[in-house]
Every structure is written in structure tokens, then in C-alpha cells.
Amino acid sequence: xxxxxxxxxxxxxxVPASISAFAATEVHIPKEQWGFSGVFGKFDRxxxxxxxxxxxxxxxxxxxxxxVAFRNLEALGYSEEQVKAFAAEYEFxxxxxxxxxxxxxxxxxxxxxxxxPNEKFARASNNGALPPDLSLITKAREGGPDYLxxxxxxxxxxxxxxxxxxxxxxxxxxxxxxFQIAMARQLNDDQVTYAxxxxxxxxxxxxxxxxxxxxxxxxxxxARNSTGxxxxxxxxxxxxxxxxxxxRIWARLEKK
Ligand code: HEC
Numbered sequence: 001x002x003x004x005x006x007x008x009x010x011x012x013x014x015v016p017a018s019i020s021a022f023a024a025t026e027v028h029i030p031k032e033q034w035g036f037s038g039v040f041g042k043f044d045r046x047x048x049x050x051x052x053x054x055x056x057x058x059x060x061x062x063x064x065x066x067x068v069a070f071r072n073l074e075a076l077g078y079s080e081e082q083v084k085a086f087a088a089e090y091e092f093x094x095x096x097x098x099x100x101x102x103x104x105x106x107x108x109x110x111x112x113x114x115x116x117p118n119e120k121f122a123r124a125s126n127n128g129a130l131p132p133d134l135s136l137i138t139k140a141r142e143g144g145p146d147y148l149x150x151x152x153x154x155x156x157x158x159x160x161x162x163x164x165x166x167x168x169x170x171x172x173x174x175x176x177x178x179f180q181i182a183m184a185r186q187l188n189d190d191q192v193t194y195a196x197x198x199x200x201x202x203x204x205x206x207x208x209x210x211x212x213x214x215x216x217x218x219x220x221x222x223a224r225n226s227t228g229x230x231x232x233x234x235x236x237x238x239x240x241x242x243x244x245x246x247x248r249i250w251a252r253l254e255k256k
Contacts, residue, residue, distance in 0.1 A: 135217065152210070192205060
């Protein structure tokens, strides 16, 4: 009986290992160093601002960010006035008193506008493919920020013998579509001119937009990291106290 149980346990232990080994052969996504990782992890405010600039100047024409309101941008280190001015650069459709279509300036309570009026239009503009909303993208994809960074910088010539379909682009990290993605390479050196003077290499731009989109998906990450740290300290102190308590109780029992 014992042997059967042991054998069953061994099989069960091997199953997840073989599944993950299989998944790992699909695409290897290298791990990057991110400032927001770990218990002391923080977002770099200047980097978030650069990432916002990249979203606005490069990605926003095709991808929405519907879960982010302009007022949320204060977390990037902008003043209320700056956020107001930022929102006012956008126009939103509304009706006047007679019911005619007009536009109004964006308010801080507005959310980033959708790039296309509907899915049909979005697909028609992108060779049939739908550019996903980017609000939660780093959580929606295996590999999270590492995946996003490598996807954006992973465009290269297809391997010999592979024919890339019309309107598609080879990307060694886009496993879902047989390494063929409908989004063309978006980032190149000096594509943006950063307001803070940072040199805009492709790598830098990709890191900045990745950090910004990770903030969009996890705006409370810093608070969570520091709570995690406090919980850890509490556990350490509690363990030490419990240890001394145990010593005292057993010392008394042993005397008896
Ligand atoms: C010209 C339009 C266009 C622009 C600009 C653009 N994309 Fe895309 N993007 C697409 C399309 C279309 C898809 C869908 C690709 C597919 O499913 O094959 C896509 C897909 C994606 C995906 C999802 C990949 C996946 O795993 O499914 C991410 C992430 C992404 N884009 C990020 C970005 C970022 C970040 C920027 C700005 C630096 C950007 N895109 C700029 C059109 C665009």
C-alpha cells in the first residue's frame, strides 16, 4: 500500500514538471532587471513620464489605455495643473443644447480615448488584426514586462525557409501566431525626443514604455511591495518571540 502511495506521489510530482518543461521549449523570454521588482521595488517617476510620452507619440494611434484616467497621471509626478493641461489636449465628442454633435476638451476625470470607434474599424485599419487595449497587457501575457520588452525589440529577419505572410512580421517572441505578428516593428533609435534629455535608443524606449505600461496595470505595486516588507519584518520578530517563548515553557517543563 505504502509503495502505491509513494509511486502515485512521484507521478503527481512529475506531471507539473513535464508540463512546464514542455512550455519552456516554446519561447525562452530572458529576464530583465526592473526597478519595480522586489520588496524595495519602486517606479522611477522620470521613466514613467518618458513611457507616457512613448505611449502618446507611438502607441496611442492603434492601442487604447481605457482603464487609465488622466487624473491617475498625478502618480507619475505631475502636478494637478499639468494633468489638467494634458487632459485638455484631447477632444471628446459630446452634444450641444440643440443635440448637435460637438467636441469638448478633455477633463482630468476622462479616460484615455479609444483609438478606433469600434472593433470592425480597428481590424479594417490593421490588416484584420485587433490591437489590444494596453491597460492590463503586462498582466495578460505570460512573462509580463519581460515579454513586452522583448516583443518590442524582438523584430528581425525571419529564419531561412520561413515565408512571412502578407502584412505580417517575424518576431521570435510572438509564439501565439507562429512568430508572425500583424504589428510591424514600432521602435527605432531616436524615434522620440525625450523631454528630460535621455538618449532615446530603441532599448531605452522599449524599457520606458514597458515600465509605464506595468504601472498602468499595477498602479498599487509600490504600496504592495512596502506592505510585503512590513509583513516580513513582523514575521521575523514574531518568529523570534515565539522561539524564546517556547524555550521558557520547555525550560519549566524540563525542571519538573
Ligand atoms: C500601426 C498600429 C500599431 C501601433 C502604432 C502599435 N501597435 Fe501594437 N499592435 C498592433 C496590432 C495590429 C496588434 C495585433 C497583432 C496580432 O495579433 O498579430 C498589436 C499587438 C500588440 C501587443 C500584443 C502582442 C500579443 O502578445 O498579443 C502589444 C503588447 C503591443 N501591440 C504593444 C504596442 C506598443 C507598446 C506600442 C507602442 C510602442 C504599439 N504596440 C504600437 C498595432 C499597432
